[in-house]
Amino acid sequence: MSRSTPFDTLLVANRGEIACRVMRTARAMGLRTVAVYSDADANARHVREADEAIRLGPAAARESYLKVEAVVEAARRSGAGAIHPGYGFLSENGAFVEALDRAGIVFVGPPASAIAAMGDKSAAKARMANAGVPLVPGYHGDDQDDALLKAEADKIGYPVLLKASAGGGGKGMRVVESAANFQAALEGCRRESQAAFGDQRMLIEKYLTQPRHVEVQVFCDSLGNGVYLFERDCSVQRRHQKVLEEAPAPSMTAALRREMGEAAVRAAKEIGYVGAGTVEFLLDIDGSFFFMEMNTRLQVEHPVTEMITGQDLVEWQLRVAMGEALPLDQDELTITGHSFEARLYAEDPEQDFLPATGTLTRFAMDLEGAGLDPERVRLDSGVETGDAVSMHYDPMLAKLIVHGNDRAQALATLNRALAALDVQGVVTNRAFLQRLATHDAFRDADLDTRFIEKHEETLFAPRRYSIEEYAGASLVGLHQLARECESDSPWDRHDGFRLNAPHTIRIALCDPAHAQDDDDSEAVVVVEGTREREDAAWHLTIGDETLTARLDPLAGDAVAITLDGHRRRLQARRDGNIVVIVDPRGETRLFWRRIDAIDHGRQEAESTLTAPMHGTVVALLVEPGARVEKGMPLMVMEAMKMEHTMTAPADGHVASFHFQAGDTVGQGDVLLEFAPDE
Numbered sequence: 137m138s139r140s141t142p143f144d145t146l147l148v149a150n151r152g153e154i155a156c157r158v159m160r161t162a163r164a165m166g167l168r169t170v171a172v173y174s175d176a177d178a179n180a181r182h183v184r185e186a187d188e189a190i191r192l193g194p195a196a197a198r199e200s201y202l203k204v205e206a207v208v209e210a211a212r213r214s215g216a217g218a219i220h221p222g223y224g225f226l227s228e229n230g231a232f233v234e235a236l237d238r239a240g241i242v243f244v245g246p247p248a249s250a251i252a253a254m255g256d257k258s259a260a261k262a263r264m265a266n267a268g269v270p271l272v273p274g275y276h277g278d279d280q281d282d283a284l285l286k287a288e289a290d291k292i293g294y295p296v297l298l299k300a301s302a303g304g305g306g307k308g309m310r311v312v313e314s315a316a317n318f319q320a321a322l323e324g325c326r327r328e329s330q331a332a333f334g335d336q337r338m339l340i341e342k343y344l345t346q347p348r349h350v351e352v353q354v355f356c357d358s359l360g361n362g363v364y365l366f367e368r369d370c371s372v373q374r375r376h377q378k379v380l381e382e383a384p385a386p387s388m389t390a391a392l393r394r395e396m397g398e399a400a401v402r403a404a405k406e407i408g409y410v411g412a413g414t415v416e417f418l419l420d421i422d423g424s425f426f427f428m429e430m431n432t433r434l435q436v437e438h439p440v441t442e443m444i445t446g447q448d449l450v451e452w453q454l455r456v457a458m459g460e461a462l463p464l465d466q467d468e469l470t471i472t473g474h475s476f477e478a479r480l481y482a483e484d485p486e487q488d489f490l491p492a493t494g495t496l497t498r499f500a501m502d503l504e505g506a507g508l509d510p511e512r513v514r515l516d517s518g519v520e521t522g523d524a525v526s527m528h529y530d531p532m533l534a535k536l537i538v539h540g541n542d543r544a545q546a547l548a549t550l551n552r553a554l555a556a557l558d559v560q561g562v563v564t565n566r567a568f569l570q571r572l573a574t575h576d577a578f579r580d581a582d583l584d585t586r587f588i589e590k591h592e593e594t595l596f597a598p599r600r601y602s603i604e605e606y607a608g609a610s611l612v613g614l615h616q617l618a619r620e621c622e623s624d625s626p627w628d629r630h631d632g633f634r635l636n637a638p639h640t641i642r643i644a645l646c647d648p649a650h651a652q653d654d655d656d657s658e659a660v661v662v663v664e665g666t667r668e669r670e671d672a673a674w675h676l677t678i679g680d681e682t683l684t685a686r687l688d689p690l691a692g693d694a695v696a697i698t699l700d701g702h703r704r705r706l707q708a709r710r711d712g713n714i715v716v717i718v719d720p721r722g723e724t725r726l727f728w729r730r731i732d733a734i735d736h737g738r739q740e741a742e743s744t745l746t747a748p749m750h751g752t753v754v755a756l757l758v759e760p761g762a763r764v765e766k767g768m769p770l771m772v773m774e775a776m777k778m779e780h781t782m783t784a785p786a787d788g789h790v791a792s793f794h795f796q797a798g799d800t801v802g803q804g805d806v807l808l809e810f811a812p813d814e
């Protein structure tokens with residue numbers, strides 16, 4: 137069989153961080169590396185780093201990274217003997233593997249038959265039941281009649297979880313809390329599943345209310361050996377997508393680890409598995425575990441396993457693909473310390489995690505400046521400063537992976553590293569990751585898959601700010617303003633910047649989320665300066681507190697802010713009206729405006745809703761003219777294979793829609809005219 141052929145050239149049929157990561161190991165093993173790219177990625181990092189790169193086609197994944205013939209042809213042209221698929225794209229596509237088999241190219245992954253056995257969630261469940269792997273109670277039959285599905289759901293008992301049989305990545309999946317919501321959820325899931333997978337079949341499972349997601353890394357070679365490389369806890373998820381992962385799973389016992397590990401290897405052997413695979417389980421509070429699915433590829437979160445085992449899983453994959461035996465036996469594998477991974481996405485947590493695009497004006501991490509040990513921190517990224525983040529692909533920019541001697545130490549390192557990440561130009565979820573990673577319940581490893589939902593109130597709570605944060609933000613804003621005005625001190629200005637009251641500036645600060653609200657959630661900082669530049673001290677008054685303050689710029693965006701003799705090193709900048717300050721305890725964003733000058737800060741209530749990004753209109757949910765309350769859903773858009781609901785900005789009615797279901801809209805297009813109540 138072709139999989140035992142040695143090869144000296146590896147084509148990586150992927151992009152972004154995983155393409156870069158795979159090529160790193162391939163190079164270290166002495167292999168020549170070939171990248172493939174779409175027009176949107178002609179100058180992407182994975183292309184720059186490869187020995188050779190071959191164009192696949194236009195930006196749309198369907199016409200490039202997902203195009204089997206184009207990838208096979210690229211391997212032929214470059215003389216690649218093997219293809220690593222990464223994750224996503226063609227990694228779990230049996231037809232692709234068959235095409236490679238026919239072309240005599242090694243697929244770095246399992247045989248097509250194993251992918252087929254696990255590719256469909258319903259079929260996989262049937263197979264696992266035969267192999268004696270425990271399953272969540274549910275329905276995974278072929279009959280997809282609405283009434284029958286409903287009857288099955290009723291029988292299982294609510295809440296149930298609807299899942300696309302062909303699904304993955306959390307798409308086409310919905311919790312149904314009660315019988316009354318079943319039909320609507322079924323339709324939504326089918327729509328999403330059709331769009332993402334071209335398939336509408338659903339399965340139903342009992343929805344466990346407090347399970348943890350614990351998955352086992354398995355590895356099999358083509359000689360019949362199989363091992364498990366322990367588990368990862370991926371319970372912290374948003375919309376069923378992993379956000380933070382760790383290994384080992386907190387409070388795992390040796391006995392349970394062995395039991396789950398052996399069940400996972402049994403599952404892999406049942407389907408004749410070869411290569412790296414992950415068997416995902418739900419672990420219930422009582423310690424019982426249930427098979428969810430097997431991912432027949434390298435997972436996004438594989439680095440946490442690498443960190444605790446000291447193994448390079450891509451090297452293992454390549455060796456197995458060359459026909460070698462597994463590098464280690466089960467009893468040679470051990471766990472050292474603890475590891476976390478945080479996924480950095482280009483998305484805006486303040487806008488319901490809408491994917492963000494733009495150009496990364498800065499993407500860097502100063503390990504030394506932050507006092508981090510390079511052995512303990514790994515940033516797997518597919519981007520660099522200057523790179524564009526487009527709307528065509530998954531919005532994950534990078535993964536931050538850390539290691540510590542124990543969980544507490546690894547967590548402290550994670551928080552420090554998150555603060556050291558300097559990303560500008562594109563909105564990311566970094567602050568959200570910091571809020572998760574500094575959360576008390578996360579520190580206490582009080583985990584289950586509803587962690588984010590459960591702690592929504594604290595994770596998304598309107599922030600309370602300390603005097604220090606207000607003081608720091610007011611100085612950072614002023615400092616930037618002064619820099620923009622090309623003067624060291626705003627008090628030196630002689631134009632309109634100068635104040636009516638010469639030595640006093642008043643700054644109002646509030647949570648950016650409430651910048652347009654008409655309430656008095658603002659803090660006012662009165663800043664008094666001195667003209668003498670040698671004495672850069674300012675006097676700040678906030679409420680009835682007065683502080684002496686100074687700001688010293690350090691390298692890059694780092695500054696030192698000293699308040700009453702207490703000096704702190706932070707990263708700080710001003711993006712338009714928002715001041716951003718980052719330190720290991722989290723990110724502070726404050727809407728900043730001067731209230732001694734003309735007030736440009738506030739805007740009228742919006743009378744139009746614009747498309748937050750390029751996408752398709754899925755459904756209009758109200759009739760024009762019908763009265764709606766603030767927050768009610770008005771229309772559904774789909775972008776990046778996820779649905780986004782546009783809601784009413786105020787009480788009022790929709791005057792008109794500018795698009796119909798099925799229409800394509802561009803970012804910034806006016807979707808509808810909204811008439812707020814007087």
Ligand code: ADP
Nearest residue numbers: 272303304305306307341342343344349376585
């Ligand atoms: P996908 O392939 O789309 O990632 P999975 O079947 O792996 O979907 O499920 C993803 C996540 O959804 C799990 O990690 C878990 O958090 C949650 N989940 C799945 N099945 C259940 C269930 N029966 N009960 C509760 N949560 C579930």
